[in-house]
Amino acid sequence: MNKKYIALILGLIAINAVIYRLFVLPNVPSATPLSPPSMYHWFGTDINANDIFIKTMVAFVYELVTLLIVLSVIGFLGLISGLLTSALHIRVLKDLFMNFIHYIATLPILLIALFLLIIFGSGFFNAVIILSLSLIPTQALFVYNQLESARNEEFVLAKQSYGMTNTAIYKSHLLPFITKPYISYTLSRMPEIIMMSLALNFLGLGLQEPHPSLGRMLFDGLAFMFSAWWLWVFSTIATIFLFYLLRAFKI
């Protein structure tokens, strides 16, 4: 699907949510817990009589915000750490650092994140920080590998023979050379980030009540799988839509 159409759909959903919040919800007589989808509650209500449509919209936005923050942090810090590792001249230090990154990158990121979240306490910001920290090593590894292969390219050798300094080569040639693959790689991690965010929220270690999250809504829906289908069906659809959206923005 064209990105324009997706932006249009998102815009329509946002306008819809605003209209719903401003004009429909205030006129609702009184919300009853676990009421099925109706004219007043398009997606029904949950056990606390909260409107699921609003909850889904807010949770969707929270997922996008998490994605945006984590992507920016890992994009920036991953690039810096990869660059620094590549620029190290002491072989032993470089080996040590690279092997450490390799080791961290092959560990189960989610388990590490869970471990740290249990120790440091759950919450949105803790989850975002720990999620970012656990994803940085793989980003750095990618930057390092790209830089190492780019350093053997002929244009770099030519610039070195002209007498250009390493800093200048990094700044003017190597960085622009890896920019596109790096952006592409960073964006390709979007499903992973969302999956981990969903997992943390599902376990109740991410966003806390009263803030809704798709993962927690899915977890809450499990107890009402057959008696109140609307508790999980709409959050499931929102999750699928989110992943479809991510695919559209993949470079």
Add this chain to the structure above:
Amino acid sequence: MQKPKLIYRLVFLVLTIFIIPALPILIIFIGTSSPEYVIRGTLNMSLTHDVSAWDLYRQAVINLLSFNLGVSTSSGMPVSAEICSGLYESFKTIIPAIIVSYIAGTIIGFYTKEKQSAKNSKYDFIFYIPIIVFSYLFLFLAAKAGIDFTSGIRYVFAIIILSVFPTFVVAKAFTSNYNNLIKNNYYNFHKSLGFANWYIFKKFMIRKFTIEYLSFFENLVIYMFGFIYFVEAPFAINGLGSKFVLGIQRFDYPLIIGFCIVGIIIFSIINIFVDFIKLRIDPRIINK
């Protein structure tokens, strides 16, 4: 290059074992959490906060090395016993799921190898959807179809759901490797000599494919272990995932911390094991 890498990994594994107990002690001194809570909850010790940091650390390392992870506060059983029983139950789904992924992925990859469109299909996103969605859909549809999902069939469902994304990964790897290989000179050379496709494959490519498959084996295992609770919680399989979800709901910190520590150590060992196999069979490393 590979041998030092293996040594580094072993060193880092040992360091991890020594660093893990230091983290809870560190946060006592940073002051982000109550010492009592950390000592009793995450370190699982019956010591008071008057004990020095070194004594705490030493005791925690001794406990960890002797696999004494404390007692689960919700079930009253030792955490090590809980983890072992959970692992046994989880392996019933994870091991078949890995086998299914490799076999199904290879078959799918083989049949889609000619299609260039398979590289960037617009339906690829389906494979990235979290497995929780598939679990819910399977559970709902199974109940609607009158299938008793509390019986042994839940394992079949769990295996299918767990192997969706890994199958996709294997199929992709097979397709790209196959396409790369048939462009190789040695393939064309042997083909021109009149060797059959299967013979060339058997003689030259099986090792190459084994190495490629091994390269993401650990990632698949990590994926399955990492998201196992998305399958076990809905299907009520009493494995590690279910125990983990219950542990979080009941604030059973010894169990959660024990699961995380054992998980990290197990995966480190798996990584070292996979690296060791690669060291033995990869001709590129052997020649170096």
